Amino acid sequence: MSLLPRTPYPIVSGSRLAANIQRMQALATHAGVQLRPHTKTHKSPVIALMQLDAGASGVCCAKLSEAEIFADAGITDIRLPYPVNPSNADRVLSLLDRVTLSIIVDDEAVAAEWSRAMTAAGRTLNVLVKVDVGFHRCGVNPDASDVVGAITRIAALPGLSFRGLLSHAGQAYNAESPYALAAITARETGIMTGLATRLRTSGVAVEEISVGSTPTASFAPSQRGITEMRPGNYVFLDRTQVGLAAATYANCALTIVATVVSRPAPDRAILDCGSKTLTSDGARGFTPLPGFGAVFVDLDSVEPDPTIVIDRVSEEHAVCRVPEDSPLRPGHRVRVLPNHACTVTNLMDQLWLADDQGALTPLPVAARGRIW
Numbered sequence: 001m002s003l004l005p006r007t008p009y010p011i012v013s014g015s016r017l018a019a020n021i022q023r024m025q026a027l028a029t030h031a032g033v034q035l036r037p038h039t040k041t042h043k044s045p046v047i048a049l050m051q052l053d054a055g056a057s058g059v060c061c062a063k064l065s066e067a068e069i070f071a072d073a074g075i076t077d078i079r080l081p082y083p084v085n086p087s088n089a090d091r092v093l094s095l096l097d098r099v100t101l102s103i104i105v106d107d108e109a110v111a112a113e114w115s116r117a118m119t120a121a122g123r124t125l126n127v128l129v130k131v132d133v134g135f136h137r138c139g140v141n142p143d144a145s146d147v148v149g150a151i152t153r154i155a156a157l158p159g160l161s162f163r164g165l166l167s168h169a170g171q172a173y174n175a176e177s178p179y180a181l182a183a184i185t186a187r188e189t190g191i192m193t194g195l196a197t198r199l200r201t202s203g204v205a206v207e208e209i210s211v212g213s214t215p216t217a218s219f220a221p222s223q224r225g226i227t228e229m230r231p232g233n234y235v236f237l238d239r240t241q242v243g244l245a246a247a248t249y250a251n252c253a254l255t256i257v258a259t260v261v262s263r264p265a266p267d268r269a270i271l272d273c274g275s276k277t278l279t280s281d282g283a284r285g286f287t288p289l290p291g292f293g294a295v296f297v298d299l300d301s302v303e304p305d306p307t308i309v310i311d312r313v314s315e316e317h318a319v320c321r322v323p324e325d326s327p328l329r330p331g332h333r334v335r336v337l338p339n340h341a342c343t344v345t346n347l348m349d350q351l352w353l354a355d356d357q358g359a360l361t362p363l364p365v366a367a368r369g370r371i372w
Helices: 014-031 045-054 064-072 086-096 108-121 147-155 170-174 178-201 239-243 341-345
Strands: 009-013 077-080 100-105 125-130 160-166 208-211 254-265 268-271 294-296 309-313 318-321 333-337 350-354 360-364
Touching: 009 014, 014 045, 014 350, 045 064, 045 360, 064 077, 064 086, 086 100, 086 108, 100 108, 108 125, 108 147, 108 160, 125 147, 147 160, 147 178, 160 178, 170 178, 178 208, 254 341
Parallel strands: 009 350, 077 100, 100 125, 125 160, 160 208
Antiparallel strands: 009 254, 254 268, 254 333, 268 318, 294 333, 309 318, 350 360
16 A cells, blocks of 8 residues: 555645745844734644744734634734624634734724724724725725825724734736836835825824735835735745746745546646646746646656646646657656645645655644635
């Protein structure tokens, strides 16, 4: 019987994971800012504790149900950079009994509801105002005529403790060059520090200016005025981060081990890792990255084979376009670097953590599937 898990399975290089954690912490320390990693990438309290042990100030979670898992693991400083609806006030109050919790708001009416809920309970909730710095998802418009007035009114609400401003320049993932990426980072910093200056001039204390993404993290040392960075993907990295020059293949810690299950034509091979394993996310980068992952033809390969393209995925199948002389045959095991590591992790009950000798240890993905 094989000592290896049945495919497909996700494998994480322990040495690469540790190096990625240390590298980002060193960058934040050099920049003089707090590092608060986003845990939606790994969804693992074990990895979160590694980040905290390395110097992180706390963690971010995407949902309250994720935060509850991390609180259960003893993590005591959690931020939700997500607009939590006040209908969840009972769960927030429960978390406040266990952790230092902060959430974002970007709407005065919603903030007023949180104020009423906290005042009624005799509690105080830390809030930051989300600012739209160009991604156009959540956040107040920093150019709105009454933005300072709106934030001032939120900051004055009873039951809320206004901590500062928070942003996410998600448009960085669509940058067409390193220069465009640097410009997006600089613009994010400029918008945030400019708005903070206007608020302070109006008498509103702004203690925190929180920004963050993995592609923009390398520019943090050149940015002045921010207090916190919140990258998430950096623990694993993926093909998109390679495409955006935020990583090399040698940095990427998470790959999928898969088996060739069919070679039905000279130019086609089928892997047993479809969209239920790799997801259907495309890769983004400065140059086109076709397909649904990069294929390493051997388990110990250090570079992917550029002649193999995962043209399409169905739920259980990955259909690869291969050269006719490709060595891939049924039974051959390969590794696949996913386009987007965060979504892959959410599909897994556990990861396999590999040490330098290749020994595998199961690592539960405790917060997977926590969507509410």
